Amino acid sequence: MDNKSLVTIAEYSKEKILYMLEMAKQFEKDPNRKILEGKVVATLFFEPSTRTRLSFETAANRLGARVIGFSDPKATSSSKGETLKDTIMMVSNYADVIVMRHHLEGAARYASEVAPVPIVNAGDGANQHPSQTMLDLYSIYKTQKTLENLNIYLVGDLKYGRTVHSLLMAMRHFNPTFHFIAPEELKMPEEYKIYCKENHINYVEHTDFNEDIIADADILYMTRVQRERFTDMMEYERVKNIYILKNKMLEQTRPNLRILHPLPRVNEIAYDVDDNPKAYYFQQALNGVYARQAILCDVLGIALQDIM
Amino acid sequence: MNKNKQALQVAALKNGTVIDHIPSEKLFTVVSLLGLEHMGNNITIGFNLESKKLGKKGIIKIADKFFCDEEINRISVVAPHVKLNIIRDYAVIEKKEVYMPDELRGIVKCANPKCITNNEPMSTLFHVTDKDNGIIKCHYCEKEQKKEEIVIL
Numbered sequence: 001m002d003n004k005s006l007v008t009i010a011e012y013s014k015e016k017i018l019y020m021l022e023m024a025k026q027f028e029k030d031p032n033r034k035i036l037e038g039k040v041v042a043t044l045f046f047e048p049s050t051r052t053r054l055s056f057e058t059a060a061n062r063l064g065a066r067v068i069g070f071s072d073p074k075a076t077s078s079s080k081g082e083t084l085k086d087t088i089m090m091v092s093n094y095a096d097v098i099v100m101r102h103h104l105e106g107a108a109r110y111a112s113e114v115a116p117v118p119i120v121n122a123g124d125g126a127n128q129h130p131s132q133t134m135l136d137l138y139s140i141y142k143t144q145k146t147l148e149n150l151n152i153y154l155v156g157d158l159k160y161g162r163t164v165h166s167l168l169m170a171m172r173h174f175n176p177t178f179h180f181i182a183p184e185e186l187k188m189p190e191e192y193k194i195y196c197k198e199n200h201i202n203y204v205e206h207t208d209f210n211e212d213i214i215a216d217a218d219i220l221y222m223t224r225v226q227r228e229r230f231t232d233m234m235e236y237e238r239v240k241n242i243y244i245l246k247n248k249m250l251e252q253t254r255p256n257l258r259i260l261h262p263l264p265r266v267n268e269i270a271y272d273v274d275d276n277p278k279a280y281y282f283q284q285a286l287n288g289v290y291a292r293q294a295i296l297c298d299v300l301g302i303a304l305q306d307i308m
Numbered sequence: 309m310n311k312n313k314q315a316l317q318v319a320a321l322k323n324g325t326v327i328d329h330i331p332s333e334k335l336f337t338v339v340s341l342l343g344l345e346h347m348g349n350n351i352t353i354g355f356n357l358e359s360k361k362l363g364k365k366g367i368i369k370i371a372d373k374f375f376c377d378e379e380i381n382r383i384s385v386v387a388p389h390v391k392l393n394i395i396r397d398y399a400v401i402e403k404k405e406v407y408m409p410d411e412l413r414g415i416v417k418c419a420n421p422k423c424i425t426n427n428e429p430m431s432t433l434f435h436v437t438d439k440d441n442g443i444i445k446c447h448y449c450e451k452e453q454k455k456e457e458i459v460i461l
Contacts, residue, residue: 008450084428106424106448125422127449191452 004299005112005119009130009166014173017137017147023294023304024138024287031290035307036065041296042095043069044087045122046078047103051263051285052122052131056099059292068094085114092117097300118299126162132262133166135291139284140219143258147174151216155181155209156223156243156268158188163262164223168192171201178203181213183239185230209242211249218254220245222261222281224268247272260284324349324371326393327383332356334387335366337460341382341415342375349373381409385416386460408439416444417459423449432461 012020041060045053048071057067070076078087084102088111091098098115100108101122108121108128123129141147152171154164158180168178178196180188180203187205196203206213214220225243230236244267245259258280261269265281273279297307330338335355344351350371359365374394383390384406394402414431425432425448433447442455 084424085430102424103422104424104427105420105422105450106446109448110424110428110430124424125449 004301005108005115005121006130006295006299007108007112007119007121008128009133009170012130012170017170017173019304020134020291020294020298021138021141023297023307024134024290025142026304026307027290027293028287031062031293033062033307034064035297035302036060036063036300039065039097039300040095041065041067041069042091042098043067043071043122044091044098044100045069045071046073046076046107047101047123048072049101049123052101052129052288055285055288056120056122056131056292056296059289059296062289063293063296065296069099084111088115088119097296099296120295120299123162126160129162129166131288131292131295132163133170134295135284135288136163136167136221136260136262137170138287138291139258139260139280142287143280144218144256147171150174150176150218151179152176152219152221153179153181153214153217154188154221154223155245156225157186157229158182158223159186160226160229161223164188164221165192167221168201169195172199176201179206179213179217180204181206181209181243183207183225183235183243185232185235185239186225211252214249214257215252216254217257220253220257220259222259222265222268224264224266244268244270245273246270247276250276250278253278320398321369321371321395322398323396324369324373325375326395327368327370328365328391328393329359329362330366330368330387330390331362332364332366335368337386338366338383338390339368341386341460342379344368344370347373378409380404381406382412382415384408385412385455385458408436408442410436412436412444415460416453417461418446418449418451419453419457419459420446420449420451423451425449 043053043056053071060067084107092115097118099120099122100111102124105125105127108119108124112119121128121130144150158164184207222245227236257278259278261281263281263285352369354367356364357367390406392404393400412434416432416434418425418432423446434444435447437443437445443452445452
């Protein structure tokens with residue numbers, strides 16, 4: 001079992017989060033360093049994800065590491081019936097760290113218990129995606145200059161949105177006020193509202209989405225409302241155009257407001273928003289590289305002082 | 309007279325453990341949970357016996373076997389109110405109850421079909437997050453289940 005693996009953001013204390021953000025900040029100053037020279041990073045994507053994989057691979061490459069891996073599970077021995085444990089044990093012979101995405105929940109946790117090298121969870125089913133949360137936190141930290149006492153508005157699919165659940169839990173250390181904006185069918189599940197109460201996190205729920213409601217937001221985190229998630233198609237038709245952000249809606253918002261989206265963006269952010277300086281979703285993706293550089297170094301035992 | 313005949317049905321133990329007040333419908337699950345079918349000891353199993361408390365109960369007497377807490381607490385998942393009598397030289401030297409441990413290893417199946425434990429040769433592991441309400445959480449997929457809904461492996 002390797003304690004240095006990153007399986008879920010819940011394992012990070014407040015101090016650890018701030019430490020990792022500081023590390024990401026150092027990497028943003030200079031992302032091209034040889035600090036991982038001689039290391040091999042394996043990206044094992046049992047489930048496809050171009051964005052996350054490219055982000056991790058860029059992070060590794062810019063730090064001088066070499067990358068091996070696969071992104072099509074049909075081409076791997078898993079399709080021949082090899083167990084996950086055997087695959088992990090085999091790849092541990094070749095790589096110093098394994099970044100894995102798997103369609104089954106708990107896969108990364110299990111891998112971290114059997115692998116002799118650190119595991120970085122790049123997404124396990126509908127469960128955790130800690131590197132996304134780290135880059136979301138870094139984006140908030142960069143644009144707001146702090147994580148404390150912010151008004152964070154989560155919009156769209158709050159029921160199935162893995163990234164919003166994870167962000168909610170990570171922010172518990174920082175006294176946020178959350179605003180949940182979602183259609184009735186996709187509202188924030190009860191277990192997370194209970195989580196908020198237990199952790200003294202203030203929250204307000206809305207079903208409307210308009211310029212008045214978002215006027216006090218510091219962060220507007222947009223997610224896609226997917227047709228497939230609805231059991232009632234008439235309900236979907238009724239709400240599909242409500243949770244769309246248009247440029248006009250941003251006129252009365254705070255100057256420090258930034259719009260985040262885990263991407264891919266479909267129609268929930270209108271294209272006329274892209275030129276607004278408050279649109280931050282593409283820089284957010286770039287922050288992913290720095291956050292993932294910090295993660296790769298941390299699991300390999302490289303400390304902040306080693307990179308300053 | 310009838311009561312004596314019923315008492316004779318389940319013979320006295322010289323040394324060993326008696327597990328009493330097992331709800332009848334849980335008896336064979338308890339046998340399986342303790343792995344009794346793999347033991348060589350002298351074992352007496354009573355099924356559908358009369359009980360003032362439960363109506364019908366099961367009872368297990370295992371000769372020359374003494375369980376450690378970890379072994380016996382596995383029963384708490386299906387039969388939390390059993391009573392144990394530890395016997396030495398035909399005398400009850402200790403009475404015990406079972407209690408819900410903090411972890412359940414290899415006993416409960418995860419109800420999530422997308423959990424790694426249902427798709428890979430490995431043991432399950434649950435953390436008991438709420439003993440009063442009987443809520444357990446899978447160590448791997450992190451989904452919670454109620455005690456009443458669980459399936460024993």
